[in-house]
Amino acid sequence: MQAAFDDVFDEAIVFHGFTTYMRDYEVVIETSAAPSTGIPTRFLRFLFVNCVRAEVTTALSPTGWAGSLDERLIDAATGIDLDGYVWGVKWQAIYPGFAIVPDSELARSWSADVGIPFHEVRVQANGHTLTVVFSDLRVEPAPAGYAPFIVPAHGR
Numbered sequence: 001m002q003a004a005f006d007d008v009f010d011e012a013i014v015f016h017g018f019t020t021y022m023r024d025y026e027v028v029i030e031t032s033a034a035p036s037t038g039i040p041t042r043f044l045r046f047l048f049v050n051c052v053r054a055e056v057t058t059a060l061s062p063t064g065w066a067g068s069l070d071e072r073l074i075d076a077a078t079g080i081d082l083d084g085y086v087w088g089v090k091w092q093a094i095y096p097g098f099a100i101v102p103d104s105e106l107a108r109s110w111s112a113d114v115g116i117p118f119h120e121v122r123v124q125a126n127g128h129t130l131t132v133v134f135s136d137l138r139v140e141p142a143p144a145g146y147a148p149f150i151v152p153a154h155g156r
Contacts, residue, residue: 001119004139005098008044012091013125018054025051025132027123028142030091043142048134052110052118055131059124060085085127092127099124106133 008029015028025048033039048054060068068084076088101107104120111118116135123130 001121001137002098002100004046004137005100005121008046008094009097010093010095013094013123013128014043014091016056016128016130018051019047023051024049025054025134027130028146029094043146045138045140045142045146047138047140048121048132048136049138050116050118050135051132053106053120053131053133057129057131059127059129087127092125094123094125096124098122101131104133110135 008031011032012030013027014030016026018025027046027048029044029046030041031044032041058065064085068087070079070082070084072082073079073084074087076086076090079086079088099122101120101122107118107120110133114135118133118135119137120131120133123132
């Protein structure tokens with residue numbers, strides 16, 4: 001599991017939320033390399049199966065929020081030259097990244113109550129911190145035409 005997380009360190013989250021059937025939580029990640037490499041951008045779907053907890057908190061400080069309230073910041077074109085967090089870029093850098101929570105009491109409790117192993121993972125990005133408790137992780141390419149998110153047009 002940690003190897004999959006390490007592979008997307010400092011890449012970009014373009015979508016996160018529960019699946020339409022509401023059991024699993026997904027994080028869609030855009031991976032890219034320098035254009036000179038010829039390596040195409042790809043989208044990976046991290047599916048946290050049997051997600052019993054998904055918590056999203058801000059990664060911005062109160063000062064960061066105070067400086068990011070301008071409505072023009074929700075659009076990349078109007079927010080790009082303003083001070084503050086530009087929400088409109090529609091992605092967030094995965095930094096410092098994914099971390100498995102060792103000896104998670106929540107995971108241990110769910111494992112005992114349900115009878116299958118559970119894990120807790122914290123994902124720190126520059127916009128949000130996600131905490132998920134789940135039983136299995138599936139990492140797969142996002143299917144062609146997959147659209148719970150809008151692909152950023154900025155060519156990150």
